[in-house]
Amino acid sequence: MPDNVLSFPMSGLSNTSVSISITEGYLRYFNSQMPTLMDLNVFIPAGKWTCILGRSGCGKTSLLRYLAGLLDQRVNWSGKLRIDPAQAELKDQVAYMAQQDLLMPWLSVLDNVLLSTRFGESAKTGFSVKNTHKARDQKEQALTLLEKVGLADNAHQLPQQLSGGMRQRVALARTLMQNKPVVLMDEPFSALDAVTRYRLQDLACTLLKDKTVVLITHDPQEAFRLAHQIYLLRGSPSTAELLTTLLSSTPRVFDATGAQLQQRIMERLEYDDDE
Ligand SMILES: Nc1ncnc2c1ncn2[C@@H]1O[C@H](COP(=O)(O)OP(=O)(O)OP(=O)(O)O)[C@@H](O)[C@H]1O
Numbered sequence: 001m002p003d004n005v006l007s008f009p010m011s012g013l014s015n016t017s018v019s020i021s022i023t024e025g026y027l028r029y030f031n032s033q034m035p036t037l038m039d040l041n042v043f044i045p046a047g048k049w050t051c052i053l054g055r056s057g058c059g060k061t062s063l064l065r066y067l068a069g070l071l072d073q074r075v076n077w078s079g080k081l082r083i084d085p086a087q088a089e090l091k092d093q094v095a096y097m098a099q100q101d102l103l104m105p106w107l108s109v110l111d112n113v114l115l116s117t118r119f120g121e122s123a124k125t126g127f128s129v130k131n132t133h134k135a136r137d138q139k140e141q142a143l144t145l146l147e148k149v150g151l152a153d154n155a156h157q158l159p160q161q162l163s164g165g166m167r168q169r170v171a172l173a174r175t176l177m178q179n180k181p182v183v184l185m186d187e188p189f190s191a192l193d194a195v196t197r198y199r200l201q202d203l204a205c206t207l208l209k210d211k212t213v214v215l216i217t218h219d220p221q222e223a224f225r226l227a228h229q230i231y232l233l234r235g236s237p238s239t240a241e242l243l244t245t246l247l248s249s250t251p252r253v254f255d256a257t258g259a260q261l262q263q264r265i266m267e268r269l270e271y272d273d274d275e
Pocket of ligand 1: 029030031032054055056057058060061062063072
């Protein structure tokens with residue numbers, strides 16, 4: 001199989017659009033009397049952006065961590081998860097991008113992008129000519145991705161030499177390098193200034209086209225710009241409400257329709273009684 005992950009998926013999974021549905025989801029942390037999520041029904045369509053909003057502590061990150069297979073051991077989860085096509089476990093098909101860039105400070109930008117390709121590699125396969133070729137191809141792919149996110153000249157710098165926005169672009173390149181069909185994003189742009197956030201939204205929208213994306217955000221404008229559908233997590237325990245589906249192409253310009261939607265979101269969340 002060719003090794004070029006940009007043109008030819010390494011896993012054989014990454015060009016497949018994956019949809020996800022959760023029925024009757026229930027989540028309770030052992031140290032809590034109350035469940036965090038209950039009667040949760042969510043459908044995440046393939047190749048689209050689903051944005052999830054909700055007040056602090058309503059369970060957004062918990063839901064995302066469940067999808068990523070990263071939930072704490074001390075938690076009760078029940079519910080039906082279906083993925084289509086059901087070709088592999090969901091946790092093997094997701095890339096996760098968090099609010100913190102989670103870059104390794106001692107590795108160069110390039111090596112941070114390459115990190116996911118290196119786990120266990122030498123221990124598993126040892127050194128061979130084939131592996132050398134593979135490593136060279138992966139390096140080329142990583143450099144191409146850094147070019148796409150506008151950081152070709154920064155490949156050999158350390159993360160601390162970059163601004164917050166640049167670091168999140170490295171994190172985006174690293175996410176793309178994983179080349180998974182599902183991308184889970186937990187407020188990845190929230191710590192950035194407004195202009196940088198706007199540019200990164202556009203960039204992510206272009207580069208993650210055709211992926212199944214779940215984006216958690218506190219920002220209704222961000223949801224309007226990027227989402228094909230918007231869920232609100234509301235109540236205590238939280239359930240999911242499909243607020244709207246949006247058919248026009250993304251990224252959208254924030255306009256009067258966006259302002260109306262922002263108002264609806266604020267009204268729905270303002271009277272939420274989870275705190
Ligand atoms: N590992 C854990 N153990 C116990 N309780 C947890 C754990 N992780 C989260 N919680 C609790 O579960 C609830 C939901 O947390 P979660 O982080 O999913 O909310 P959130 O909606 O993402 O919040 P925010 O918007 O502030 O990030 C909170 O009350 C939180 O304290």
